[in-house]
Amino acid sequence: MMASFGYLSLFLLPFCLFLTFSSAADPFAFFDFEVSYITASPLGVPQQVIAINGEFPGPTVNVTTNNNVVINVRNKLDESMLMHWSGVQQRRSSWQDGVPGTNCPIPPKWNWTYQFQVKDQIGSFFYFPSLHFQRASGGFGGIIINNRDVIPIPFSTPDGDITILMGDWYTRNHTALRKSLDDGKDLGMPHGVLINGKGPYRYNDTLVPDGIDHETIEVHPGKTYRIRVHNVGISTSLNFRIQNHNLLLAETEGSYTVQQNYTSLDIHVGQSYSFLVTMDQNASTDYYIVASARFVNESLWKRVTGVAILHYSNSKGKAAGPLPEAPKDEFDKTFSMNQARSIRWNVSASGARPNPQGSFRYGSINVTDVYVLKNKPPVSINGKMRTTLSGISFVNPSTPIRLADQFKLKGVYKLDFPTRPLTGPPKAETSVINGTYRGFMEVILQNNDTKMQSYHMNGYAFFVVGMDYGEWSENSRGTYNKWDGIARSTIQVYPGAWTAILVSLDNVGIWNIRTENLDSWYLGQETYVRVVNPEATNKTELPMPDNALFCGQLGKLQKPQDISSATSITGDRLKMLFTLLMIISTVICALQ
Known part of the structure; x- marks a missing residue:
């Protein structure tokens, strides 16, 4: 009996170590990601894109400060991949970071489960595949880390939460784009800008062909929404604006900002912002949501503009007429830099902990x-x-x-x-x-x-x-x-x-x-x-996970994956198994 207990203790040692670094009282959030190719036509041309659970873009990961996040990724692509959680600080656990300097790739047709805690974090982020130029074909989605109930947000609770993923887009998939770079060629001008995986609203019959599906965001008059905007594109800075609406900047990548109104804001590749937008206009028509290219030859890039529709629930007509103008600073780029300098930390607001952000000094x-x-x-x-x-x-x-x-x-x-x-x-x-x-x-x-x-x-x-x-x-x-x-x-x-x-x-x-x-x-x-850490301690970094993949010089250590068992322990079964192991390991850790 003692021998059996010893074997069980050894098996559950990784769970004991995980409990050492995270609170067993902190809730777990479970997600299943099936990464696969689908055919879509965001700019009217059928092409191969990368979807998560059949969705392009992928689903939003919505969690709360200190949640233990478990994401089971099944790679159904024809090449290896890693999923990266951009901006999410993998505290003490670069093992879960999802970039090639820290992790071996997930082979095709394999499962791999990420497990990390969003310790002392809030804010707006996104995920994407980090290998082989795959982000150019999709595979991205939003991440929301909410405040705990005991930590107030520095503004009134919004009436809704909206995620916008925008970025430049090519009608060639990532393998073709990758080959161009391998051959020493420039990618050239993108074919368009997508908003939530969809092409532009036909605001201009000449610039926008017929038959392209566009994004419509429905809102209610008088309500205030938190709109989280991410530039998930390849290389183009975008100016974001909503016709006739002020953008009250509230947070960027995990930090609450001094709240300031902008008519538009330049959002560069990889950046995330959240705005408070009040629906205070009349509903005679819908309104344009625009993402247009910056720091390029604007006259050539007019067709490379993302346009979605803000639709009031009582709207009386479609949006029409010219788009709201971008900043007129083609020959004076200090406007954009001064705008960037104006974004300041709200040093009096609490972040993920009940103390002011500025207390770090x-x-x-x-x-x-x-x-x-x-x-x-x-x-x-x-x-x-x-x-x-x-x-x-x-x-x-x-x-x-x-x-x-x-x-x-x-x-x-x-x-x-x-x-x-x-x-x-x-x-x-x-x-x-x-x-x-x-x-x-x-x-x-x-x-x-x-x-x-x-x-x-x-x-x-x-x-x-x-x-x-x-x-x-x-x-x-x-x-x-x-x-x-x-x-x-x-x-x-x-x-x-x-x-x-x-x-x-x-x-x-x-x-x-x-x-x-x-x-x-x-x-x-x-x-x-x-x-x-020069000290010999495991208190500042989680140990190597027991499901770590091996490659390169250590490839001989990698065991074949049992596909049948890997594909059967997903979803609710994974949650039940993980919860059971945590309960057992909590008891055993306490006895040791």
């Missing part, structure tokens, strides 16, 4: 590490077109970095990413930033390309403290905002300009820092920050 912390990450136009390295950060084009290793550390493999990567850009010829390497655990890192993102870029860091929210045109210098620190710069996970860097961020390296793991522009990311404009 980031401006009084001493900086321990400084990295200048410089982006330049694509270059040829070893006969291939590549993009770089600081002169290095990142090469993803066949064995993920986090897995190599776990098994103490040598030669998988180099911990030598330079603090300043290389002065010699560019090179392709697996070069990683050596982060200082509990250090405070200053990162200057310098964009010396002619295209807008936006940058994202996994596992963290960083403080945006400054941006300006020209080359960053030590004197630029005199312009930093050290009090209420917004905390977020994705920030734009204007062409010929710089953006400075500060990040507290308190989250142990291997964390990706990259451009969100999908073409530049695919060609190597990224690196990882390795954050290791």
Whole structure:
């Protein structure tokens, strides 16, 4: 009997460890994702898109602060994949991050279950497939992390919650686009902009062909809605606006903002915002919702505009006439930068915890590490077109970095990413930033390309403290905002300009820092920050999950998946099994 108990204790050890890092009282939220191809015609041309549970875009993951999230992903694609939870801070668990530096890919026809806790987080985020340029074919959806009931939101409870996923779109699928990049070709101009997976409303008979399905969002007069807007596109910054309606900015990527009204806002690739919009107009007609390209030749890109319809429940007619105008700043880009600078942290509002967001006082912390990450136009390295950060084009290793550390493999990567850009010829390497655990890192993102870029860091929210045109210098620190710069996970860097961020390296793991522009990311404009606790303890990072996949040098450790059992333990059965294991493990952990 004692032997049986011992074997059971050993089997449930991973659950005991998980309970150590998360509260058993915190609820679990279960989701099933079946990732597959479907045929859709968002711009009137039939094409292959990636759907989640048959939906394009995928379903919204709606959870609450501190929920333990369990998402079972079944890969029905014909190639490997990973699902990435963009902006969701995988606290102490880069094992669940869903990027190639930390996780082996999920093979075709396999199941893999992600399990993480949205610890001390609120806000608006999205998920997407991170491998093989797949995001260009879909597979994305919204993520909502609600406040706990005991933590008030800094505004009246909205009458509804609306998710908008917008982005540039090609009628070629991701494999064709990927081949173009592999062949050293530019992707060219997108064919359109989608809003929630649908093409533009036919506001103009010449620019928009007949027969395209458009998105309609129904609202009720006098009500106020929280509208969460995500740019899930490939490389195009978009200006978002709703005809005749003010956008009261309330939150961005997990931080409540100082509430300000905008008639329109530039939303760059990978960014998420939530607005409070009151339906205070008359219902004589419907209203346009517009997402139009920015920082491009507007005259050429007029047909690349996303248009949806805001429909009042008592509307008396269809929207008609010209679209509301975008900012007229074609020859003066300081308008957009000043708009970005106006977005401030609400330092008096509580976030996920019952204390003001501004109590962190980031401006009084001493900086321990400084990295200048410089982006330049694509270059040829070893006969291939590549993009770089600081002169290095990142090469993803066949064995993920986090897995190599776990098994103490040598030669998988180099911990030598330079603090300043290389002065010699560019090179392709697996070069990683050596982060200082509990250090405070200053990162200057310098964009010396002619295209807008936006940058994202996994596992963290960083403080945006400054941006300006020209080359960053030590004197630029005199312009930093050290009090209420917004905390977020994705920030734009204007062409010929710089953006400075500060990040507290308190989250142990291997964390990706990259451009969100999908073409530049695919060609190597990224690196990882390795954050290791020098103390021998497992209290700052969850252990390797028992369902970890193996690849590269460790591929021989991977056992074949029993497809029959993997496909049968899904949905309600998975919930029941997981709940039962948690109950048993709670009892056993208490006895040990």
